[in-house]
Amino acid sequence: MLKNAAEVSGEGEEVVRPRASGPRAEEIGHAGHGDAEVRAEPRAKKRRFGLGRKKQSYSHAHFKVYKRRWIVMGQLVLLNIVVSWDWLTFAPISTSSAIYFDVPESSINWLSTAFLFSFAATCPLTIYLLHRGPKDSIIAASILLLVGNWIRYAGTKANGGIFGVVMFGQILTGLAQPFVLAAPTRYSDMWFTERGRIGATALASLANPLGAALASLINPFLGSVPTTVLIVSIIATVACIPSLFIPARPPTPPSASSAISKTPVLASIKHILRSPSFYLISLTFSTYVGFFNAFSSLLNQILYPYGYSEDEAGICGAVLIVVGLLACAITSPILDRTHAYLLGIKVLCPLVAVSYLALIFAPQTRTIVAPYLLSAVLGASSFSLLPITLEYLVEITFPASPEVSSTICWVSGQILGGVFIVVMNALKDSRPVDLESVREAGRGSGVGDKPPGHMFSALVFQAVVSLAVLPLPLVLGIKKLGLRTTEGRLMKDEDGESVVESVEGEGDSGDTEQ
Numbered sequence: 001m002l003k004n005a006a007e008v009s010g011e012g013e014e015v016v017r018p019r020a021s022g023p024r025a026e027e028i029g030h031a032g033h034g035d036a037e038v039r040a041e042p043r044a045k046k047r048r049f050g051l052g053r054k055k056q057s058y059s060h061a062h063f064k065v066y067k068r069r070w071i072v073m074g075q076l077v078l079l080n081i082v083v084s085w086d087w088l089t090f091a092p093i094s095t096s097s098a099i100y101f102d103v104p105e106s107s108i109n110w111l112s113t114a115f116l117f118s119f120a121a122t123c124p125l126t127i128y129l130l131h132r133g134p135k136d137s138i139i140a141a142s143i144l145l146l147v148g149n150w151i152r153y154a155g156t157k158a159n160g161g162i163f164g165v166v167m168f169g170q171i172l173t174g175l176a177q178p179f180v181l182a183a184p185t186r187y188s189d190m191w192f193t194e195r196g197r198i199g200a201t202a203l204a205s206l207a208n209p210l211g212a213a214l215a216s217l218i219n220p221f222l223g224s225v226p227t228t229v230l231i232v233s234i235i236a237t238v239a240c241i242p243s244l245f246i247p248a249r250p251p252t253p254p255s256a257s258s259a260i261s262k263t264p265v266l267a268s269i270k271h272i273l274r275s276p277s278f279y280l281i282s283l284t285f286s287t288y289v290g291f292f293n294a295f296s297s298l299l300n301q302i303l304y305p306y307g308y309s310e311d312e313a314g315i316c317g318a319v320l321i322v323v324g325l326l327a328c329a330i331t332s333p334i335l336d337r338t339h340a341y342l343l344g345i346k347v348l349c350p351l352v353a354v355s356y357l358a359l360i361f362a363p364q365t366r367t368i369v370a371p372y373l374l375s376a377v378l379g380a381s382s383f384s385l386l387p388i389t390l391e392y393l394v395e396i397t398f399p400a401s402p403e404v405s406s407t408i409c410w411v412s413g414q415i416l417g418g419v420f421i422v423v424m425n426a427l428k429d430s431r432p433v434d435l436e437s438v439r440e441a442g443r444g445s446g447v448g449d450k451p452p453g454h455m456f457s458a459l460v461f462q463a464v465v466s467l468a469v470l471p472l473p474l475v476l477g478i479k480k481l482g483l484r485t486t487e488g489r490l491m492k493d494e495d496g497e498s499v500v501e502s503v504e505g506e507g508d509s510g511d512t513e514q
Contacts, residue, residue: 065254069191072134072246076187077207078239079141079180084211086149086173087115089232091297092219092314100225101163106425111170112297113421118174119414123407126178130403131265134187135248141179142240148172149233156226181208182407185390189402193254195336202332202387209321212296216317220310268400277396280472282409285389287469288352289413291462292382294420305433305453306363319372324379331384341392342477349473351381356466360459364449424458
């Protein structure tokens with residue numbers, strides 16, 4: 001069955017014909033539509049420092065990928081950018097928004113918080129649609145984004161601004177987020193080999209914080225609140241239209257593991273919940289995602305009591321994300337080749353926790369260097385960690401369907417992000433802040449380490465919790481604790497013959513670990 005799937009596609013395109021006597025491909029032909037990418041026969045590589053793999057990849061020799069996968073990638077990237085831009089539309093201009101809508105700044109925080117909480121509402125539907133394939137999920141996200149954005153704009157224009165209408169539109173855009181944010185692992189599993197999945201997951205997932213960076217950097221310069229929302233709505237509309245035209249799935253599977261029938265959703269959930277390592281990774285991932293969301297949402301309010309302007313806070317947010325994207329662009333290809341998931345997690349998690357610890361004291365310096373430098377370190381470690389963790393979860397929970405573990409973790413992270421925003425806002429200094437006098441005074445003339453409106457206690461809370469969960473990923477893989485993990489999907493891709501036997505002999509190999 002698997003052999004036949006690798007020989008002929010549904011569109012009559014010529015594909016790999018493996019030899020019966022060995023794991024090497026006899027010939028790789030050009031696809032009829034010029035869509036197939038020809039891959040040379042890989043050479044076995046030496047294992048160095050426990051990072052490489054001795055065995056030649058069966059999937060790389062016997063299967064192929066298609067150029068059209070980049071069309072789906074482009075659309076997934078666009079929607080993740082837009083949905084995150086929607087999330088932080090008002091956060092970089094929180095003081096201006098509070099004045100425009102005539103509400104407390106804490107109400108503006110609820111625009112970001114409600115967005116995060118709404119993630120959980122569509123979680124079951126997200127898993128169902130992603131189990132069918134990424135396209136259905138992408139279309140659902142596009143519809144919600146279109147409706148939500150234009151309702152938000154109507155709310156900013158009607159009667160000088162109706163905050164309740166804006167909140168309703170914000171919740172609709174929040175409902176769209178899980179459909180694209182939880183999609184990358186399912187997408188990379190469907191379209192890429194084991195040598196490209198981390199990079200694909202990274203590119204699609206980290207487009208989300210790129211949207212947050214664009215919001216932080218650009219929104220303060222777009223003008224009034226209605227103008228800002230209008231521009232974002234137009235961008236969202238343009239980004240959503242191509243969703244109707246992307247391909248639903250590749251003509252043939254890209255790897256041996258992809259050719260196996262996916263485990264049903266309920267069976268996947270039961271399998272995942274029996275894994276102790278899943279709980280450790282999920283709690284760590286959710287906590288760090290939650291704090292990243294909270295820190296991004298509150299960055300302007302963390303800095304402005306010390307005299308930082310909205311523009312300086314926006315640039316700090318952009319540094320956080322742009323440096324993170326650059327770092328991930330370096331680490332992802334390396335980890336795609338080495339598959340050193342566990343090592344990467346154990347190196348990067350301490351960097352994230354230490355960054356949150358150091359950020360306690362950054363605003364008090366009243367300099368640009370401290371918050372910008374620490375934000376760069378936090379962004380680099382957080383962004384590099386994200387795709388590794390998501391792909392590692394798929395590996396250790398195999399044969400569970402990929403979208404199940406990623407959706408569960410993302411839901412937990414978004415809910416914790418909302419909770420952290422509420423808690424950190426409650427820990428904010430209650431003394432009133434004269435925004436105009438702070439703006440005029442600037443950073444240089446500030447007095448005291450804890451001025452009115454400071455969030456020192458909130459930053460301490462952030463650091464303490466981040467350090468508290470740090471031991472969890474560090475004990476992963478320790479056999480004596482019963483936490484030894486197995487990269488199940490990778491083993492399938494490297495040993496295709498066992499996959500063929502199980503598929504032909506049992507009918508559904510997705511439930512059997514070889």
